[in-house]
Amino acid sequence: MDEQGRARRPGGRSARVRAAVHQAVTDLVSERGYGNFTIGEVAARAGVADTSLYRRWGNLQALLSDVLLTRLNAQAPMPDTGSLAGDLRTYAGIVAREVTGPDGLALVRLAIALSGEGQQGIQARDELLADRTRQLQAMLDRARDRGENPPDALEVLDHLLAPIYMRVLFDAGPLTPDYLDGLVDRLLA
Amino acid sequence: MDEQGRARRPGGRSARVRAAVHQAVTDLVSERGYGNFTIGEVAARAGVADTSLYRRWGNLQALLSDVLLTRLNAQAPMPDTGSLAGDLRTYAGIVAREVTGPDGLALVRLAIALSGEGQQGIQARDELLADRTRQLQAMLDRARDRGENPPDALEVLDHLLAPIYMRVLFDAGPLTPDYLDGLVDRLLA
Numbered sequence A, B: 001m002d003e004q005g006r007a008r009r010p011g012g013r014s015a016r017v018r019a020a021v022h023q024a025v026t027d028l029v030s031e032r033g034y035g036n037f038t039i040g041e042v043a044a045r046a047g048v049a050d051t052s053l054y055r056r057w058g059n060l061q062a063l064l065s066d067v068l069l070t071r072l073n074a075q076a077p078m079p080d081t082g083s084l085a086g087d088l089r090t091y092a093g094i095v096a097r098e099v100t101g102p103d104g105l106a107l108v109r110l111a112i113a114l115s116g117e118g119q120q121g122i123q124a125r126d127e128l129l130a131d132r133t134r135q136l137q138a139m140l141d142r143a144r145d146r147g148e149n150p151p152d153a154l155e156v157l158d159h160l161l162a163p164i165y166m167r168v169l170f171d172a173g174p175l176t177p178d179y180l181d182g183l184v185d186r187l188l189a
Helices: A003-008 A010-032 A039-046 A050-057 A060-073 A085-102 A104-114 A116-146 A151-167 A175-189 B003-008 B011-031 B039-046 B050-057 B060-073 B084-100 B104-115 B118-145 B153-169 B177-188
Strands: none
Touching: A003 A050, A010 B104, A039 A050, A039 A060, A050 B084, A060 A104, A060 A116, A085 A104, A085 A116, A085 A151, A085 A175, A085 B050, A104 A116, A104 A151, A104 B104, A116 A151, A151 A175, A151 B050, A151 B153, B011 B060, B011 B084, B011 B104, B039 B060, B050 B060, B050 B104, B060 B104, B060 B118, B084 B104, B084 B118, B084 B153, B084 B177, B104 B118, B104 B153, B118 B153, B153 B177
């Protein structure tokens, strides 16, 4: 795209730059792991001047936080199947697909790495947790309204999300449908 | 220490250098997060020439793997209290103290980050998991020999270690003795 094109469609270009930069970050995290690339390398991969990245995000960490929250917020909506067991089984399947997908593990690693990176990283992590908890709470509230007896959101984190993340991060065992259903049964027992 | 001192006690010096370098790595991971320091900065912090670090470890990642496995292998021995519930409660307390201690979270983050860092990182992570699983299996085997009906090691990872790590990594809730005992009760129910 030439300079005139850029000048004519600033919103369109801005959105395209953002998408290219986000994809470049996700690719670099996947290929090299967190911490093994610079903002200049992100710029080169995205085909953007690094000055634009500094102007827009300020630093690599702010860019990483932005990527993380955007990707995680773009996830599939929470299921509403009419029963808590159905919702949790569907949700477990969504999370398992997410973390075993091409970007999923890189994003989980990034979330964990960010929490060790000062106030901005901690804030990104806290927003992520608050967001997940809010979505879960809505599901659990619907179950209570139907007269079911749901666990609290922290129990779902402890016994559904934590084992899924841990198995993927440590390659400790497969996330089969039977395994996921077993986690839900155990949680609701 | 002067050059003569070094020449006279190579083993002693070697062990001291290793300890200083390991401490420097742990400190830098705590202070800056994984990936935000170089082998030169480790050398400066440890008061050692960076050429010695390259000669001994080859690269930063090999050094990080060495630190991780050494620290994790130096942990308290597995408890042997005479009952599985007692062993698991004591073990949960040890792990909780470990991950909430000054270096603990940095080491967990490092383990997770390493698994995204190529073959050597994956190997370090796999050795860590194998080591933990072996220790746990010995505890579970003793319980079976006593006529108890233990869960398998992967269930202990899923429902005892995973929630502890996840709560610390995401600052999701306190690791009180009641909470830890509740995880054990739930695991054995």
